[in-house]
Amino acid sequence: MSSRLSTAPRKGPRVLLASLLALLTVLVWPASEASAATHQITIKSYAYGSGSMSITQGDTVTWTNQDSVPHDVVVTSGPVKFRSPMLTKGKSWSYTFTSAGAYSYTCSVHPDMHATISAKAKPAAPAPAATTPAAAAPSAAAPTTPTTTATTPAPRTTTEAPAPAPDSAYVATTADDSPSLDPMLLLLGLSTAIVVFCLLLMASRPHAATTSGDPDGD
Structure with missing residues (x-):
């Protein structure tokens, strides 16, 4: 009984090997016949x-x-x-x-x-069909929390506007603006000049009269 049990496992690999060889012969033999006659x-x-x-x-x-x-x-x-x-x-x-x-x-x-x-000419062997890998199914992973990236606002650049140029007319007026004379002073000066002129005129008349009366006295 023990000898039967010991020989039984040995037959399994032999039978399997013989089956594989027979299958390989069946597959290869028609291909060789079809390739060359x-x-x-x-x-x-x-x-x-x-x-x-x-x-x-x-x-x-x-x-x-x-x-x-x-x-x-x-x-x-x-x-x-x-x-x-x-x-x-x-x-x-x-x-x-x-x-x-x-x-x-x-x-x-x-x-x-x-x-x-x-x-x-022997027909060319067909090229093996390209196998495209199946797309992997999306895994049911826990939903990821969207990450928010804080964006720092860019500093504002302020450009100072140039100061307005001063009005040329205003500047010219200001530059030429000098303290004006008082009209009363002008009138006083004019009056003084007239008085001086009159005095000079009156002073010259007696001298003329004296000069003209000298012949009569002699």
């Missing part, structure tokens, strides 16, 4: 099969000679030129077309034998 051309009655074949870049072509005489494959034009060994009856030879393009080939022993192979 093998084509058969039978050389018979001095002809290369149907005479033309269309393949995909990366495919392999196998020629098998069924004639009693030897034949070979010699590429005369194409992206890559190659030549097979001489194939006797029942012998085969394969070539993988890694370069796309049109190939023409013939038999070096029998120049009348001609055939063509068209290798189409």
